[in-house]
Amino acid sequence: MDVDFLLIGQGLAGTVLSYRLIKDGHSVMVIDEPKANNSSRVAAGLYNPVTGRKMVKTWNADLLFPEIEPLYEELEKELGASFLHKMPIYRPFLNIEEQNEWMGNSEDEKFKIYLKQIQITPLHKKVENDFGGVVLANSGYLDINTLLDCYSKFLIEKNSLLEDYFDENQLIIQEDRIHYKELTARGVIYCNGLGTMKSEFFKFLPFAPVKGEILDLEQDFHPKEIINRGVFRISLPNGLVRVGSTYSWHDLDQGPTERAKNELFERLDHLVKIKAKKLVNHKTGIRPATKDRRPMLGKHPDHESVYVFNGFGAKGVSLVPYYSKMMVDLLINNNQPHNDVNISRFFKYI
Incomplete structure (x- = not known):
């Protein structure tokens, strides 16, 4: 052939x-x-224009993000299926300084396309967000x-x-x-x-494999936004909540680990005030990252x-x-x- x-x-x-x-x-x-x-x-399939602890615009965002939703929408139409979930991402501020910085960013043309709103008061009572947060646009997740x-x-x-x-x-x-x-x-x-x-x-290419672990949980909180600070939290269509992710360069030959599970639960507890009711699934994969x-x-x-x-x-x-x-x-x-x-x-x- x-x-x-x-x-x-x-x-x-x-x-x-x-x-x-x-x-x-x-x-x-x-x-x-x-x-x-x-x-x-x-x-997890997230696409997020603002990432990292310092909440900066992701690398090459202005080139990448105009291509994301049109391509996956085209594939949905071609395949007769639904797998693109457009959702705002809510990133709580850690302090008043971050709030002030993002109030300034909201007037910056290079950020405006990625911002839905700046919240100076708590958006959700069940989230640790005393200083409010930024609600991002052009974001969501793909059911890969x-x-x-x-x-x-x-x-x-x-x-x-x-x-x-x-x-x-x-x-x-x-x-x-x-x-x-x-x-x-x-x-x-x-x-x-x-x-x-x-x-x-x-074999000369410098791969740097990274292990990631995610959890699917039952939790009585289903906002319309993805909550993302230290850990991401997505409300799934099946009623579960997906939480992730860890990054490990050391235990690549192991499956799901107790260490990662505990780390994710701890981070979730610092983000959402309601305790998870039940762990339903614990998945792991090795990402083909580069140095x-x-x-x-x-x-x-x-x-x-x-x-x-x-x-x-x-x-x-x-x-x-x-x-x-x-x-x-x-x-x-x-x-x-x-x-x-x-x-x-x-x-x-x-």
């Missing part, structure tokens, strides 16, 4: 990139091993599992999904074609998260037909829509990605 591109991995990166390629008229085959560790399936499941069916209908283990030893690279078992293609793209670390082609916290896009320095689209870490929902367009431009027009995400920044380590 001959296709234009072979994509390894149908997580969020492989899903969105293959969709853009198909939409542009190119044929693909996605190879995905459903039982492999897939960080996309345990990710529903997207991946629906998109798998979409690929199957197009005979574009091979659910199997990818054996790189069977990949044959020629000057202008690649061969894999019965498949031939113009190029192969590694979108398989941490699986790329095992590749002989990309410089930037995605990794590009072409292998020695093989014209071998590419990588990877390293999106915890912010994949925000990053993938914009950078998938850049990746398509590389694949089709050979236009290089921006320097800050191009894998050429690591060629000196080969």
